[in-house]
Amino acid sequence: MGKYRPFEINSRRNKINQAMNKRLFGRKKGYPLKLAKQKLFDEVFPKLRLSKKTKINEEIFSQFPSLIDTFWLEVGFGNGEHLKWQLEKNVNVGFFCSEPYLNGVASLISSLKKEYFDRIRIMMDDAEFLLELLPPRTISKVFILFPDPWHKKKHYKRRFINENTILKISNVLKNNGEVRIATDSESYVAWILHHFLKSEQFVWKASKKEDFLIKPSDWPATRYENKAISLGKCPVFLIFSKKNSKQH
Ligand SMILES: C[S@@+](CC[C@H](N)C(=O)[O-])C[C@H]1O[C@@H](n2cnc3c(N)ncnc32)[C@H](O)[C@@H]1O
Numbered sequence: 001m002g003k004y005r006p007f008e009i010n011s012r013r014n015k016i017n018q019a020m021n022k023r024l025f026g027r028k029k030g031y032p033l034k035l036a037k038q039k040l041f042d043e044v045f046p047k048l049r050l051s052k053k054t055k056i057n058e059e060i061f062s063q064f065p066s067l068i069d070t071f072w073l074e075v076g077f078g079n080g081e082h083l084k085w086q087l088e089k090n091v092n093v094g095f096f097c098s099e100p101y102l103n104g105v106a107s108l109i110s111s112l113k114k115e116y117f118d119r120i121r122i123m124m125d126d127a128e129f130l131l132e133l134l135p136p137r138t139i140s141k142v143f144i145l146f147p148d149p150w151h152k153k154k155h156y157k158r159r160f161i162n163e164n165t166i167l168k169i170s171n172v173l174k175n176n177g178e179v180r181i182a183t184d185s186e187s188y189v190a191w192i193l194h195h196f197l198k199s200e201q202f203v204w205k206a207s208k209k210e211d212f213l214i215k216p217s218d219w220p221a222t223r224y225e226n227k228a229i230s231l232g233k234c235p236v237f238l239i240f241s242k243k244n245s246k247q248h
Contacts, residue, residue: 030103041106048109050096050123056133061094065118068094072141073134073172075127075160076100078223080108082145085220087116095120096134098127127160131168139172142179146224146235149185161192163199170201175244180219184228184235192238202240212236 033041050056061071070090074097077083083097097120099105105124112120123130147160161181169179179202183189196202206212215237221229228235 030101033103033106037106037110040110044109044117045105045122045124048117048120048122050121050130050133052125052129052133054133056135060121061138064094067092068119070094070140071096071138072143073097073127073130073139074143074145075130076144076147077108078104078146080104080111081222082143082220083108083120084111084116086143086218087112087119089218093119096123096130096139097121098123098125098130100125128165128168131165131172134172136171137174140174140177142169142173142177143181144179145182145222146228147181147183147188149183149188151185151187156191159188159191161188161195163195166195166199166201170199170242173242175242177242179240179242181238181240182215182219182222182225182235183238184224184233189236189238196238196240200243201245202242204238204240206239212238 054060070093072086072090072093072095074083074086074095077097077099078101080097080099083095086093087095099108099122102124105122108122144160148158150156150158173179179196181192183192193204196204213234213236216239219237225235
């Protein structure tokens, strides 16, 4: 049995990698970038880039401007509307963010004022890698806005939110840290609530329907939110708070 273990481990690792790649689903690149956008991307992205191999330690936090005392994380920022709004409104916040889609990253970079560049670090890849790199208890808020819903039952396993990622999110969050999630998919709402409520790390503070149907004023609309509303859908806004704990 012992001599087969390396193969089993490799095969399991391959299966996990395959599942992660499927989740991203070949959307890493879309239409070709316009020349000016490509030029700006080539110039700016290498300075903001995080990769699976980046060592994230105290040093990376000290590279942010000295007034930054709080760090937030956005998963799958799309074209970056929400991220940009939060950067503008919260001058003492530094952002870690991930978006595997090149066009999204290039759109964010081209829409940001230069002075904001030193307050963000971008991973153009699966956010799960970013969650694995960040030191424990360093992040105060995590945003996951309109994650791909994967409507078919056989694809549910590709959903970003699952038992494993909830644990990883909990690990990087400070005590009382917040997770904000938006979705317009009924089956994903049920799925998210099921997974968060059964986790021991989080509480859902909503007590009436207004708490999840109406967003707080510091939660700007994204492209997907506007699209959902224009299609007559009813987005849901969920806020979970990390319980106080010594380990997490
Ligand atoms: C439906 S879009 C929502 C985009 C944006 N948050 C919004 O509300 O407009 C989902 C986004 O998540 C990104 N995404 C999908 N899987 C991801 C993953 N594992 N890690 C990070 N981003 C991911 C996709 O590339 C896409 O841009």
